[in-house]
Amino acid sequence: MPQLPGGGGSSAIVSAIQSRVTYPLEALKRRITGRVFVSFTVSASGIVGDAQVVKGIGGGCDESVLNAVQQLPQFIPGRQAGQPVPVRFTVPVTFQITAPTAELAADTTQQIYTLVQQMPELPGGGGLAAITRAVQRAVVQPAAALASRQVDKVFVSFIVGPSGVVRDIKVVKGVNTDYNTAALSAVQHLPRFVGGKLLGRPVSVSFTVPVEFGRSVRIR
Incomplete structure (x- = not known):
């Protein structure tokens, strides 16, 4: 087969x-x-x-x-x-939908921020560095990347809604179809976040993270 x-x-x-x-x-x-x-x-x-x-x-x-x-x-x-x-x-x-309807509705209607007092975090914390590492760990390097001596970066943006659901994943600066697809897939595998807050109110927050490709890439 x-x-x-x-x-x-x-x-x-x-x-x-x-x-x-x-x-x-x-x-x-x-x-x-x-x-x-x-x-x-x-x-x-x-x-x-x-x-x-x-x-x-x-x-x-x-x-x-x-x-x-x-x-x-x-x-x-x-x-x-x-x-x-x-x-x-x-x-x-x-x-399959894992988030309740009310949360999904809120996630698609709230104003989007880039910086708030309490930023969204992964369940284990660690801030933006932990988010970037989690994405990099989830990446499946395409064959071309494993054969490449140079390191290329795809920049991916996404929104974490008030309930911690990741949505609106997009490539803002890509390399090629295989790299871009692998980067998007890695972000889709992120777990549910602890949602961000502004003045104590749950809000939507956008992130942009780099995803590295190449045989010399190491997760830091």
Whole structure:
């Protein structure tokens, strides 16, 4: 069977798609949850194509999954009788809301600040340095980065809402598609924050962090 560069079988493929999925704002507002089943072909050369939603749930989730599949790296192709052959997959992608509706509504309507008296923090604290380290630890370095002698940086912005939910993740300064996608995926894996406060009131706060790529990158 075709494999991702790092192996891991079908579970790794599902995880790779899931990590590239962004929960659409419309789906969050309407509290749409469930599983999208997507079908795609890995060609004899390992290229992903012909992605189709077999069973969708709407709210922009179907389109988000198709976009995630298009971002998959080139596979190690499957073989039959020793010869490379095209193989078709159908996999589920899960959409699940963990924050209450009221919190999600607040997170999408509050004024956004860049500096407040009590900044949002990860559960273990540590400020911005801890946030940057957590993102860097979550990065899966693309093959090109592992072969590169130089260090490249992708700058990613995101908002931490009053309830600590991370949203609106964007690349503000990118390098290439693979690096940008890996950086966005790393931020999506951040845990829920302890929300920020201004004058004792929960508020939304924006962050911009660098994500480094290259074989010499070390987590500090």
